[in-house]
Amino acid sequence: MKIKVLIADDIKETRDIIKKILLLEDEFEIVGEACDGEETLRLIPKLKPDVVLMDINMPVLNGLEATERITKLYPNVIVIIMSVQGESEYLKKAMFYGAKEYIIKPFNYESLIETIKVTYERYKDILSKLNVEEEIRDGKIVTFFSSKGGVGKTVLAVNSAVEFSKTKKTILIDMDLMFGDVSLMVDGANHKTILDTIDDEQLDSYNSLKPYIFGYKENLDILFAPKKPESAEYIGKDSVEKIFKIIKRHYDLIIVDTGINFNDTTLYVLDNSDYILLISTMDIISLKNTKLGLSVMKSLGYDNKKVKIVINRFNTDYGINKGDVEDVFKENIFASIPDDEKTVLPSINNGKPFMDNNKLIKSKLAKAIETLCKTLEV
Ligand SMILES: Nc1ncnc2c1ncn2[C@@H]1O[C@H](COP(=O)(O)OP(=O)(O)O)[C@@H](O)[C@H]1O
Ligand SMILES: [Mg+2]
Structure with a gap:
């Protein structure tokens, strides 16, 4: 040699x-x-x-x-x-x-x-x-969060991850530890989850983490949430920290889907995120809760460079228009994603993200995801 x-x-x-x-x-x-x-x-x-x-x-x-x-x-x-x-x-x-x-x-x-x-x-x-791992990167963390459920965090996280993976080595981590839905959306329900990593005491390197990671496609890996809500309590902040530290070294980008509570694992992720996309829909309850969520973020010391408001299911047919939303958030709204069930529902039901579907990728919704990912400087 x-x-x-x-x-x-x-x-x-x-x-x-x-x-x-x-x-x-x-x-x-x-x-x-x-x-x-x-x-x-x-x-x-x-x-x-x-x-x-x-x-x-x-x-x-x-x-x-x-x-x-x-x-x-x-x-x-x-x-x-x-x-x-x-x-x-x-x-x-x-x-x-x-x-x-x-x-x-x-x-x-x-x-x-x-x-x-x-x-x-x-x-x-x-x-x-020397036990030197092959790759050393310093992945950016982009977290999808909301203070109300059902606003589209998972749909947006999964599809953005697919879009980002076209140019970046990406991993999607489902940190909605109780009700994680990512596995359903990518047809991966039988695969191992983050819970299996906790059972593995050897978890000290990327190689030891690898068996639990789902390879969805070239450049896109996924770590799923546990299958049952009661498992969430076994996954503490220390384990999450360990996993994130390993993963950061091996990917350019870490997309995180979350649940809706500010518990200590979520806080760890939010603290360590480069960007938090705070997702809201256009109804009074979601807008109110997003506003509250935003003030929690402020009190945590996150500025509006880090926290970006994304309005999902943008639709002015139901009594709230763009001006109303802008009135609620004096801060700039980072992106608006159209309401489009015709694209979202079949993609969820088939377990295949619309960003990965030749027909659905032509939708306005897909274009909006593309723009969102481009605008975010990662
Ligand atoms: N842009 C959208 N257009 C139409 N329906 C959407 C859109 N985004 C999400 N949905 C619908 O909202 C539901 C909840 O989305 P999900 O991503 O599971 O929310 P969360 O993760 O915030 O709880 C999904 O079942 C989906 O049908
Ligand atoms: Mg979800």
């Missing part, structure tokens, strides 16, 4: 020289090049290098900070610092941040080859034993 090397240097000539030298030896494979620290960080999960040759002075993110982040995020990657004479302070820092070795520029053929080979040989066994 070849030693996979990623070259990080802002000067193209330097990269070219290093490439030329390394390619003279059979043992090396150049997996990529980066011109700054940030690009290096971006490339590592894709290219999976064994060794990063890291220049210190680079724009955007310099080699020192990049080294610190790499050794934290990808401890099995060996960073070798390239530095010029007289940068000994920097060198010390680089080693402190976790670089394994350094080499002084300008270097000759032998010293470069030797340094990489020797360092790689010295660390490869130790590092390969």
Whole structure:
């Protein structure tokens, strides 16, 4: 097996020289090049290098900070610092941040080859034993919440998750722990649920969580709520926290459906959400409760960047119009989703989200979901 090397240097000539030298030896494979620290960080999960040759002075993110982040995020990657004479302070820092070795520029053929080979040989066994998980992401959390039931949280969460999964690695988590309906909407009623994860004492990594996750389609996984309401009490905040921490590292986006109460598991999720979509329908009771919900959110310290009001089943036939709704919420209404039973009901009854149905995707409702997902900057 070849030693996979990623070259990080802002000067193209330097990269070219290093490439030329390394390619003279059979043992090396150049997996990529980066011109700054940030690009290096971006490339590592894709290219999976064994060794990063890291220049210190680079724009955007310099080699020192990049080294610190790499050794934290990808401890099995060996960073070798390239530095010029007289940068000994920097060198010390680089080693402190976790670089394994350094080499002084300008270097000759032998010293470069030797340094990489020797360092790689010295660390490869130790590092390969590290239990490093394959992917490290930092998923955003988008939670669908309402202070009244039956307003369409689950319908919107499921269909938005399908839409987001077209561009992002997405997981949908059903946190309506008593009356979770997600499994019905995606025809997954027989699959394992979050309750099974709690029974598993080994839950310490993504691999241990995987058997309980339902693969709905490419890029969209789902973790279902328990099948029976009484199971909810077994799922405490600590377990939820553990699960979310693991999941955040493995997905770009975490869509959460919730129940209607502010219990401690829901609060954990709300606290940790990047966005909360507060769903209301156009009736007096829902509007009143949404207004109350909004003031609870305010008292929790969430601003209106985080909490977005979404009016579902938008329909002015029943005595409340757009102006009335806007009067209730001085805050901007983030999105309005049309009332459209012809699209929603068949999709629920067939256990297939309308965003996944060739005919129904042409509906105004589907377009509104598409716009909602686009407008939300995740
Ligand atoms: N945009 C919509 N148009 C028509 N009906 C809808 C719409 N959104 C939801 N519904 C209906 O409302 C019902 C409740 O939706 P659901 O997502 O289960 O609400 P929640 O999760 O908030 O309790 C669903 O059975 C569905 O038929
Ligand atoms: Mg629901």
